[in-house]
Amino acid sequence: MHARRHAFLLAGGILVVLIFSLSKFLQTNFSLPSLTSRSKPSKHIFNPVSSISWDNYLNFTRELDFGNSTALFNSIRAALRQSASDIHPLGVSYFPAVIPRGTLMYHAGSKIPTSFEWLAMDHEFSYSFGLRLPSYGRKSLQKHRDDPGRGPGKGKIPGGKNSTHKNPDGPPRGPPRGPPGLVGSQKMLTYRATRDLNKFLYLDGASAAKTETGEMDTQELLSNVIGQKLNLSSDGEDGGMQERTFAARICEWGKPFGLDGIIRVEVGFEVVLCNFSSPAVELVSALEMVKPNEHLGLPPPTNISKENGWPLDDDGNLVEDKLTDDQMTLLDQEDLWQQVLENFYSVKGFNWLRAGAVHDSGERRIQLDYRHMVTGINRTIINPDPNNRRLLNGQITWDTQLKIVEDLEQAVSLGFDASKSTDWQIAFDEIASKFAPMLKMLSVTLNGTDTSSEDIAIKATAITLNFCLRFKQKEGIVNRYGSDKEFAVYQYVKPLKELVTNSDYLIWSASVNVARKIVDTIYNVNELLLPIVRTHVGEKGATSVEAAEAISKAQRDIDDLIENLGWIELHYRCEQACGLDEICYTPSWGPSPMGMTQPGTTNAGAGTHYDANRQRLVINSDLKCLSLNDLMGNSNRF
Ligand SMILES: *[C@@H]1O[C@H](CO)[C@@H](O)[C@H](O)[C@H]1NC(C)=O
Ligand SMILES: *[C@@H]1O[C@H](CO)[C@@H](O)[C@H](O)[C@H]1NC(C)=O
Ligand SMILES: *[C@@H]1O[C@H](CO)[C@@H](O)[C@H](O)[C@H]1NC(C)=O
Ligand SMILES: *[C@@H]1O[C@H](CO)[C@@H](O)[C@H](O)[C@H]1NC(C)=O
Ligand SMILES: *[C@@H]1O[C@H](CO)[C@@H](O)[C@H](O)[C@H]1NC(C)=O
Ligand SMILES: *[C@@H]1O[C@H](CO)[C@@H](O)[C@H](O)[C@H]1NC(C)=O
Ligand SMILES: *[C@@H]1O[C@H](CO)[C@@H](O)[C@H](O)[C@H]1NC(C)=O
Ligand SMILES: *[C@@H]1O[C@H](CO)[C@@H](O)[C@H](O)[C@H]1NC(C)=O
Ligand SMILES: *[C@@H]1O[C@H](CO)[C@@H](O)[C@H](O)[C@H]1NC(C)=O
Numbered sequence: 283m284h285a286r287r288h289a290f291l292l293a294g295g296i297l298v299v300l301i302f303s304l305s306k307f308l309q310t311n312f313s314l315p316s317l318t319s320r321s322k323p324s325k326h327i328f329n330p331v332s333s334i335s336w337d338n339y340l341n342f343t344r345e346l347d348f349g350n351s352t353a354l355f356n357s358i359r360a361a362l363r364q365s366a367s368d369i370h371p372l373g374v375s376y377f378p379a380v381i382p383r384g385t386l387m388y389h390a391g392s393k394i395p396t397s398f399e400w401l402a403m404d405h406e407f408s409y410s411f412g413l414r415l416p417s418y419g420r421k422s423l424q425k426h427r428d429d430p431g432r433g434p435g436k437g438k439i440p441g442g443k444n445s446t447h448k449n450p451d452g453p454p455r456g457p458p459r460g461p462p463g464l465v466g467s468q469k470m471l472t473y474r475a476t477r478d479l480n481k482f483l484y485l486d487g488a489s490a491a492k493t494e495t496g497e498m499d500t501q502e503l504l505s506n507v508i509g510q511k512l513n514l515s516s517d518g519e520d521g522g523m524q525e526r527t528f529a530a531r532i533c534e535w536g537k538p539f540g541l542d543g544i545i546r547v548e549v550g551f552e553v554v555l556c557n558f559s560s561p562a563v564e565l566v567s568a569l570e571m572v573k574p575n576e577h578l579g580l581p582p583p584t585n586i587s588k589e590n591g592w593p594l595d596d597d598g599n600l601v602e603d604k605l606t607d608d609q610m611t612l613l614d615q616e617d618l619w620q621q622v623l624e625n626f627y628s629v630k631g632f633n634w635l636r637a638g639a640v641h642d643s644g645e646r647r648i649q650l651d652y653r654h655m656v657t658g659i660n661r662t663i664i665n666p667d668p669n670n671r672r673l674l675n676g677q678i679t680w681d682t683q684l685k686i687v688e689d690l691e692q693a694v695s696l697g698f699d700a701s702k703s704t705d706w707q708i709a710f711d712e713i714a715s716k717f718a719p720m721l722k723m724l725s726v727t728l729n730g731t732d733t734s735s736e737d738i739a740i741k742a743t744a745i746t747l748n749f750c751l752r753f754k755q756k757e758g759i760v761n762r763y764g765s766d767k768e769f770a771v772y773q774y775v776k777p778l779k780e781l782v783t784n785s786d787y788l789i790w791s792a793s794v795n796v797a798r799k800i801v802d803t804i805y806n807v808n809e810l811l812l813p814i815v816r817t818h819v820g821e822k823g824a825t826s827v828e829a830a831e832a833i834s835k836a837q838r839d840i841d842d843l844i845e846n847l848g849w850i851e852l853h854y855r856c857e858q859a860c861g862l863d864e865i866c867y868t869p870s871w872g873p874s875p876m877g878m879t880q881p882g883t884t885n886a887g888a889g890t891h892y893d894a895n896r897q898r899l900v901i902n903s904d905l906k907c908l909s910l911n912d913l914m915g916n917s918n919r920f
Contacts, residue, residue, distance in 0.1 A: 356370060364550070364551075368868050372496045372672065373488075374671065375657035375659065378482075380479065383478050386566070388472055389408060391412065396559060413573070418584075481540050481542045482542045485545065491871030496672035497871060501529075503678075503683055514534075532556075540694070542555065542562070549870050651700045657788075666848060670895075708778070720745060724804075724840045739815050749804050750805055774793075774801075777790055854901070856904075866908075867888075869888060869890050876888055881900075
């Protein structure tokens with residue numbers, strides 16, 4: 283009863299406001315500025331591209347179906363974002379990237395690299411990979427069993443049992459755990475770009491995961507085509523160094539075009555720099571890494587072996603009751619040291635995770651030039667579901683692969699300049715940030731089971747009518763300017779800059795198709811439900827409708843749209859606002875302080891589950907706040 287009255291007042295209020303604002307609006311002549319007539323007229327002649335405006339923009343879109351449009355839209359939104367790249371791990375595109383002059387990058391390793399090598403964008407990342415960690419006491423007997431970051435220890439094995447994607451040597455690759463006491467010195471190197479490094483290819487998705495589920499397909503495609511083009515033998519490519527082979531080939535291929543290297547995501551973004559001898563980078567710091575145990579004045583760990591008189595059984599396990607008093611005292615002492623060091627190690631891993639999470643909103647030091655983007659989207663069948671597709675899908679023809687590489691050669695030869703490119707991520711974020719809440723509110727409203735159909739229709743149309751009337755011209759007024767649906771779409775997709783390349787048109791067309799589908803759906807829901815409201819307020823001549831049916835149709839349309847858009851914010855959310863001592867944790871694929879989770883297995887790591895339809899692990903939709911305690915294994919939440 284109360285709800286109905288409230289709804290009636292609400293609907294009445296909406297109408298009053300509407301009539302008031304419309305009458306006010308009409309006191310002045312409605313005149314939209316023509317978007318083209320304002321710009322310099324000469325541009326019209328010399329650059330017809332700039333003539334995209336509200337009344338002709340549909341003439342400039344190119345054919346692209348909705349599935350390809352969402353695939354591209356979502357790829358661009360996830361680009362250079364840590365969390366999004368893990369949630370949508372299967373990238374199918376090559377993004378032209380620039381690392382600006384002055385940018386610092388990091389490498390931890392035993393020597394100063396001379397060939398191609400890895401650089402991390404975050405020093406926490408390199409440090410965590412590079413620092414060798416001796417174990418003391420009883421812990422030292424569990425050699426090599428820990429993962430790189432000493433997570434809660436759920437028995438995840440880096441590289442997987444049969445993986446051919448083992449870590450190539452050199453940080454920030456493989457977990458550098460030497461045997462206790464026998465670890466060589468490690469250097470922590472800082473490099474600086476001495477000029478804009480404007481010939482990088484950024485590979486999207488979880489492109490540094492060491493997997494065989496498609497995350498590395500952009501690298502593999504390049505490597506395969508290069509192998510043929512350069513007549514490279516396939517010798518020595520097994521043996522678990524696949525990603526090193528990819529890197530070697532890509533750098534070899536890129537030499538004539540001046541390719542700087544590739545950029546990938548792990549926990550944090552990392553660069554494969556093709557030539558460390560190039561004057562484009564300079565070393566600005568080379569530290570001999572200080573081991574925390576030595577810094578605390580501790581002696582090296584005791585070598586617990588049979589030869590040294592320790593009671594070990596045939597499996598190498600300690601036989602506790604055969605320890606001498608001296609051995610017991612020594613072990614207890616070392617166990618205490620180990621406990622102290624564990625705290626240090628945990629924070630080290632947590633820092634690395636945080637450095638990754640900092641880039642959930644973007645790795646903004648790297649810039650993208652979308653004008654020369656090369657993608658598999660609209661070249662082959664690409665499932666819009668970014669957890670269930672591959673670039674090397676078994677159907678992509680060799681010719682298509684050759685064409686992709688040819689397009690990359692042309693693009694890299696040009697060199698990139700992000701300042702000349704539209705920042706499509708900004709444009710698409712704006713679209714998604716505005717529509718996502720509206721669609722969610724509609725979905726929740728239409729799903730209201732505890733209220734009447736009229737109530738639902740009133741609340742839902744309060745949302746849709748507010749949208750549609752923003753673009754509505756009053757009946758009977760001559761209007762030669764934009765209005766209604768097509769104009770609504772234009773408001774959201776007006777290009778920020780001139781469209782110049784095919785890639786620009788492809789990307790822009792994707793946004794037109796995405797925005798059009800949303801606007802269509804909102805208009806449809808509005809038209810579907812408005813008659814219910816009209817009847818309710820007793821408007822004469824209002825059609826009587828099957829209210830419940832209309833509402834469930836509207837609900838289906840909105841929920842299908844939400845599903846098909848595949849926007850991360852509509853499906854994934856952190857359980858709560860995390861504290862400053864926590865991070866909103868998105869699991870990643872590949873080496874991590876939380877262990878290595880291989881998507882191709884059923885061995886779900888923290889925050890992931892096996893999806894039988896997609897036959898792989900995927901990330902849970904409720905993301906959790908992670909604290910140091912969780913990393914130290916002191917809680918069972920992960
Ligand atoms: C509206 O336009 C008409 C015709 O152009 C003009 O006569 C009238 O003065 C305009 N009214 C206002 C308020 O500008
Ligand atoms: C857009 O295309 C339509 C139909 O092809 C044509 O009638 C119209 O003149 C075009 N508009 C512009 C501004 O080019
Ligand atoms: C691992 O590889 C071996 C040899 O190729 C094969 O026999 C075995 O079945 C594989 N194991 C798994 C779990 O895939
Ligand atoms: C590769 O081999 C083919 C045929 O054997 C030859 O035509 C081509 O020039 C070779 N390319 C390179 C880069 O060596
Ligand atoms: C790296 O750059 C240096 C200096 O420009 C050049 O002499 C060398 O040939 C390059 N090495 C490779 C492998 O491209
Ligand atoms: C431990 O001692 C054994 C036997 O003396 C030796 O073979 C082994 O290399 C030593 N390990 C380390 C890490 O020093
Ligand atoms: C995308 O484009 C490709 C190539 O034109 C086409 O084969 C495919 O059906 C389109 N749609 C999807 C969802 O892949
Ligand atoms: C609709 O509401 C029901 C009951 O509250 C809930 O179980 C269901 O998940 C909701 N559906 C959607 C799409 O939100
Ligand atoms: C997508 O592919 C189709 C079929 O090859 C082509 O006609 C269309 O121009 C492509 N769309 C874009 C935006 O490149």
